[in-house]
Amino acid sequence: MTVPTPATASDRSLLPAAVLWDMDGTLVDTEPYWMAAEEELVASFGGSWTHEKALQLVGQGLWTSAEILRANGVAMEPDAIVSWLTDQVQHKLETLGVPWRPGAQELLSSLRASGVPTALVTMSVRRMAEQIVAQIPFEAFDLIVSGDEVEQPKPHPEPYLRAAGLLGVDVRDVVAIEDSVVGLTSAVASGAMAIGVPHIVPLPESDEHVLWTTLAGRTADDIAAVAAARTQTPEA
Missing domain, CATH: 3.40.50.1000 (HAD superfamily/HAD-like)
Known part of the structure; x- marks a missing residue:
């Protein structure tokens, strides 16, 4: 345009x-905060979370992202995934500041x-x-x-x-x-x-x-x- x-x-x-x-x-x-949280969550279930996989979630709704994470081995309900990820990012905002x-x-x-x-x-x-x-x-x-x-x-x-x-x-x-x-x-x-x-x-x-x-x-x-x-x- x-x-x-x-x-x-x-x-x-x-x-x-x-x-x-x-x-x-x-x-x-905040995207780096989200990506770090996603990697930590997937790793806690024995999986691996690459940067390329993380890019698939950029801009997506959190519940859509939760289903993608479940497909990558995260054995949690979608609401629980959304809550956990949000808690992690909010903690980073509190401790590291708003970027x-x-x-x-x-x-x-x-x-x-x-x-x-x-x-x-x-x-x-x-x-x-x-x-x-x-x-x-x-x-x-x-x-x-x-x-x-x-x-x-x-x-x-x-x-x-x-x-x-x-x-x-x-x-x-x-x-x-x-x-x-x-x-x-x-x-x-x-x-x-x-x-x-x-x-x-x-x-x-x-x-x-x-x-x-x-x-x-x-x-x-x-x-x-x-x-x-x-x-x-x-x-x-």
Whole structure:
């Protein structure tokens, strides 16, 4: 997707109705925490967990990931797997700190200063999402949609459709920011304008989404440009 030069976001009409954020890998660099927890869990049942296997779980719903781990020898119920993994990652967040992705908090601050509604749309459970959001030194999100609150996880569009519905906006008027193929698939399928910011896994070029190499240096003006690109693109 071709994006025009950023306009001045002080003109509120140029901005999207909302910006919806993925969490793991987009807002925070927690994927290494998850991968370490997965490796420890599989090893405790005598199995091996490679980096390539771990990449399959990036962006997936936790209960989907739990079934993949069960197929790799983890003899636990899905709910127990999700709870154990979440406990491990939350412990790392408490002891090692929250690893923010470059530019994420700054872009959030710019959007809030411009009056743009925001939501966190994560496949992690709410208790972990709230732990991370509590570390942001300003009111960053109007609401959270978490993986334990949806029936169909990403790549299904339900999480983004739910967030737009709770905000009371048309999903086609929102921008979603994602770092995984699974997340981008969910956002695009919902009808949202999608921005992919590659991190652990590469993202493909596509007319269905915009790719940014980083969030560093990005502001509400850049988000406005993405929204403007859809407005200027004729419907098929």
